[in-house]
Amino acid sequence: MSRTTNESEDGVLSKDQIDSPLMDESNGGSGNGGMVLKKGPWTSAEDAILVEYVKKHGEGNWNAVQKHSGLFRCGKSCRLRWANHLRPNLKKGAFTPEEERLIVELHAKMGNKWARMAAHLPGRTDNEIKNYWNTRIKRRQRAGLPLYPPEVCLQAFQESQQGQSSGGNNGADREQHDSMQANSFEIPDVVFDSLKGNGCVLPYVPDLPDISPGGMLMKGLGSAPYCGFMPPTMHRQKRLRESTALFSTSGGSFNQFDQFQSDTCDEVARTFGLPFPHDPDPTTRSPLSFGVIQGSHSLSNGNSSASKPTSGAVKLELPSLQYPETDLGSWSTSPPPPLLESIDAFIQSPPQVGTFEPDCTSPRNSGLLDALLHEAKALSSAKNHSSEKSSNSSSVTPGDVAIGSNLNICETEWEERDPISPLGHSATSMFSECTPISASGSSLDEPPPAETFTGCNVKSEPVDQAWAPDKEKEMGPLMDYTRPDAILASEWFGNGMHESIASLLGDDLAAECKHLASGSPTSDQGLGFSSCPWNTMPPVCQMSAQHP
DNA sequence: AACCATTTCAACCGCCTTACA
């Protein structure tokens, strides 16, 4: 409950304890012009006084409460108490499923605008909603579930489409954008601005804590308690995948968005992992796409878009939230979006993943890689690192080959920017975490052994229901397609993207990429996602570059 | 029953915006 904050907290407590029944001995207060203000839990007596005061004087002018009522509480505290507990028409108790659904939808639209969300939930307070959401986040993180059900994603997408068709950013988008500007998600906002510009909606945009230092994920995962839980390399890969997913979500939104748009709702549905309307066969669902969206989710909840550790040989320590694909069914088996109850149910029995098939051939996905490659090239050229060096990529040395140098550039830039970067540590760590792969001198042809994932706590996570070793067996090869490296190794990538890569990065690098993609059948095992050059070029680079 | 881990939630803090002198 309330903290038993004592007077010592501020060190301003008056020595003379005010002799008042309202000033109990356990809870001190803070100085307020010599007046001692109580902190900590409210007593019923205080509540009564506050209620009485409000009855007489109405809400507002909270600082006057203390003066007029003898309540030794600061105005803020009074306001909070009234708003959250004492005001009439407050609805107490658990959220109804309807409310939960509404919260999800509202959060998808608004982000962490609790007060605004509360306005849509009569009788509920922002604090309540916030707590609920944070709890939900944690649950979903643990369950490895996306934060938003596909329905919500789809709805947001459709709304966005409406907005787009009616001319650029609609009011809602703008509103969201503004609110995002107002909070600490500037970086993602930059990205999403571009995405929105292409008509892509990522309902969870406001929640990109994995990138934003102010986000809830960083709060949890970036903080000490999670350090052991989310090793740096895991972070890196997760983020990279998330970043990839982020762009992949907008996949078609880059170059082929028009194409994407024309694909109708089915495509959208598939993109969001919804059951394919015209294809009841669950195997036609697109785990990739869904992973994409989930990856975007993951931006907010720490989920990864990849359903497996990036390297089969390495069981990176991934929190249970790392394998959202495993829960595809939980959202995509549609009807009403499962809320907490369903999440719990999911935890009990995660759905099978093998029911999903890759959608690697979807042109949507090339948008992601195009974008990443574009970034890679841009960054590469910015640092005068010629991609020609990559021709010697069979023995990549740190900072040598374009791929590696891109990585290092990224890192360097981030380290340089870091002091002013809104990303703060997360940005730095993100790239510093990338570094070992290239900096360690490991060749792209020689995917670093598991142990070379410097800084990575290689650890199995048996508790991860979504990713248990036996699950892996059950899932079979299908799972591989949910992996970014599998994407790279896919025929689509090998044949289709090669040209794009060549055009963007030059044939040498492209050859390298293709080699990576098609080279070893063991790429599944050996081609760690991190070893892919594009994976080292998270879109956040662009964020930083673009964001003032 | 005891212990530990996790979850819940009330309350606080700091920042920002707005109103007003």
Add this chain to the structure above:
DNA sequence: CTGTAAGGCGGTTGAAATGGT
């Protein structure tokens, strides 16, 4: 225009409650 106070908001904290072993 500037400074200040009040209100509002989002993030964070930590004790209590709850659940699991």
